Amino acid sequence: DAEVSTRKKTFAEVQTERLDQAxxxxxxxxxxxxxxxKLLQYLSSHGNVRSHFFFENRGISALIEFSEKSSIASxxxxxxxxxxxxxxxxxxxxxxFTFTLKKPVSQYVEETPLHLSPQCHIPVKDLIEKLCLADSVSSQMYILLNEYQLTEENIKLRFLACSLVQDFARAYFPDSTVKPFGSSVNTFGKLGSDVDMFLDFRDTGKHATKLKKGPFEMEYQMKRLPxxxxxxxxxxxxxxxCLDNFGPGCVNVQKILNARCPLVKFSHQPTGFQCDLSVSNSIAIRSSELLYIYGCLDSRVRALVFTIRCWARVHGLTNSAPGTWITNFSLTMMVMFFLQQRSPPIIPTLDQLKELADEKDKHIIGGYDCSFVSDLRKIKPTKNTETLDVLLGEFFEYFGNFDFRKNSINLRK
Incomplete structure (x- = not known):
């Protein structure tokens, strides 16, 4: 099962593979x-095309993945x-690039229409029709998940958007990488959501083998700031x-540098994404990985989260505009906590994941221990067999009776 083989990879393996692909x-x-x-024939003259798909975004676009990076230079x-x-x-x-036809169109056009990969979820009206055909609430929840979750093609586009920004960053910082975090990578992303990306300099230090032995050492002269x-x-x-002045299709660039977490917002027209770019954010990446693990452990986890978030959106509890409303992230945390409280629990606590961690999983960030196991095979599957419809009802029951004035939720214990 291809789904399972991708699921069992560690978060870091998936990230590395996708960044390389991009x-x-x-x-x-x-x-x-x-x-x-004809298009593929022309491209193949520069090297083997490993995969490709077409999508609609202000006209037709093709994402082309070559087997070798050298094909792009060619x-x-x-x-x-x-x-x-x-x-x-x-x-x-x-x-x-833009591909155009020089000769009159007729001789180039083929009878078979292009298959276009959808990059947004189906209209609510169509979704409701599909849900009405399902034979149970649990099936409906899985249908909702399947219609709203990120597709393989959409994930490739997200990583490509990061990779194109990385091309600019590397003009100044050749060892830097631009990586997506949050919903683009944590398995809880919804089609149409923004791409959060960050500029990572952590790889810069990895190549440094400072001359420790001998009577001298060498280091770079670098600009020092307070x-x-x-x-x-x-x-x-x-x-x-750079993005504003030189980036093809980068529009509405806003620099929000005095925010708690400084960032650059922009629209990336070629991929159709709204993007937020910030600088190295270790905590955000760790929480993305934690959610990735929870999302991979049991298929009910993601289905329940997508349903609760959809319910909250329809009832106006969440809003895409910033304000005093609860966020999707907070709702997701509530679902995780609820699933930890089931008997037997459906997902482990953070402390239990920490106990399974080994040396390579050690992460101390800002003095806090953020270590937890990365290898999914070490985590025992749950013995809980409750169906999704039961869990949905129990979720509302649980938080309907939860005293938020006295208690808080904590995924650690």
């Missing part, structure tokens, strides 16, 4: 009438600079300007 990927804007075979060498009579182009050679916050603001300010 670096071998290009995005091509295509004409509305296109011969798929393609870039063969591609022309746009001739612009009324505009002047910024000569930044990215991995975004605080990490100021360094973060300066870096984001420059990357934000």
């Amino acid at each position: 670096e071998r990927t290009v995005l091509i804007k295509c004409p509305s009438k296109l011969n798929e075979k 393609l870039q060498d063969a591609v022309g600079i746009p001739s612009a009579s009324e505009y002047h182009v910024v000569p930044f050679k990215s991995r975004l 605080s990490e916050r100021l360094a973060t603001q300066r870096i984001l300010s420059v990357i934000g300007d």
